[in-house]
Amino acid sequence: MNKILVALFAAFVIIQFIPANLPVVVKKNKDDLIATANVPADIAQKLKTSCYDCHSNETNYPWYSYVAPVSFLVSRDTREGRRKLNFSIWNNLSKVKKAKYLDNINDEVTEGEMPMEIYTYLHSGSKLSEKDREAIAAWADNYAESLFDD
Amino acid sequence: MYKIKIKNFNTMKKIILLSAMLFTAAIFVSISATEDIVNNTIPGNEKYVVPENVQAIIDNKCFDCHNTKSKNLKAKMKLKFDKMAHLKTHKLLGKLDNIAETVTEGDMPPKKAIKKYPDLKLTAEEVKTLSDWSNGLISKIAGE
Numbered sequence: 001m002n003k004i005l006v007a008l009f010a011a012f013v014i015i016q017f018i019p020a021n022l023p024v025v026v027k028k029n030k031d032d033l034i035a036t037a038n039v040p041a042d043i044a045q046k047l048k049t050s051c052y053d054c055h056s057n058e059t060n061y062p063w064y065s066y067v068a069p070v071s072f073l074v075s076r077d078t079r080e081g082r083r084k085l086n087f088s089i090w091n092n093l094s095k096v097k098k099a100k101y102l103d104n105i106n107d108e109v110t111e112g113e114m115p116m117e118i119y120t121y122l123h124s125g126s127k128l129s130e131k132d133r134e135a136i137a138a139w140a141d142n143y144a145e146s147l148f149d150d
Numbered sequence: 151m152y153k154i155k156i157k158n159f160n161t162m163k164k165i166i167l168l169s170a171m172l173f174t175a176a177i178f179v180s181i182s183a184t185e186d187i188v189n190n191t192i193p194g195n196e197k198y199v200v201p202e203n204v205q206a207i208i209d210n211k212c213f214d215c216h217n218t219k220s221k222n223l224k225a226k227m228k229l230k231f232d233k234m235a236h237l238k239t240h241k242l243l244g245k246l247d248n249i250a251e252t253v254t255e256g257d258m259p260p261k262k263a264i265k266k267y268p269d270l271k272l273t274a275e276e277v278k279t280l281s282d283w284s285n286g287l288i289s290k291i292a293g294e
Contacts, residue, residue, distance in 0.1 A: 095292060096243050096244075096247050096288055096292050097247065099240045099241075099243045099244040099247070100243070100244045100247040100248055100251075102240075102244065103240075103241060103244030103245065103248070104244075104248070107227060107228055110227075111224075111227055141240075141241075144240040144241070144244065145238060145240045147240060148239045148240050148243070148292065
């Protein structure tokens, strides 16, 4: 029993030396969605608390995200999240790309797939209520529609 | 004033018949014209054009999961090919760009499904046909 605990502890110590390569944080992004588009304050605030850690360059890493093996998971989710949708480069996107991302946001929040469930356990206030989801979906749809004259 | 001389009864019959035909034709033309106007009120409708070769790929490799009656709820939620023509422009463009992206990156049909049904896999040519079609339609609609 003791041997197992010692082995586990040793493994824990050793994996701390494996670099997690957490994606770099950039706090000021001139092409950021909220900085450049006219996002209503309540929506902006919801996106910041529930999405920006994974979908922008402004990630806030809590202390435990530096501790392996959690660091590996955070690193992967942040990297994948930014690759799929990055609010920090918003103003550089074409209207069509914006329409696509807004459509995806609409789908993800309506289905309740985002924010990732594991994230909501660790970040109080990040879980979205049914009303929040509807508000974000409606915002995304209106914003996308306003980009094109039908 | 002119006076139309009708030589005989037969000519008379021909004229009546001809005007009746013209009248009927005019009605058809005006009906189909109103139909056009009615269709135009569904935004995006006339913009969503699917050539036969593209439709064949969609029918064979996408439609079963992506239609209004599909049992695959996740697939249905994201994309319904039988609803595309009724989407507003911004939605249509979003879906088309998603189609181009997913087929180019090899994300659709899902790898799991291909494992079970290898025939679902898109050939390189089909990927090109689908992405050329969606990108072409996007440029036509959005001018981008």
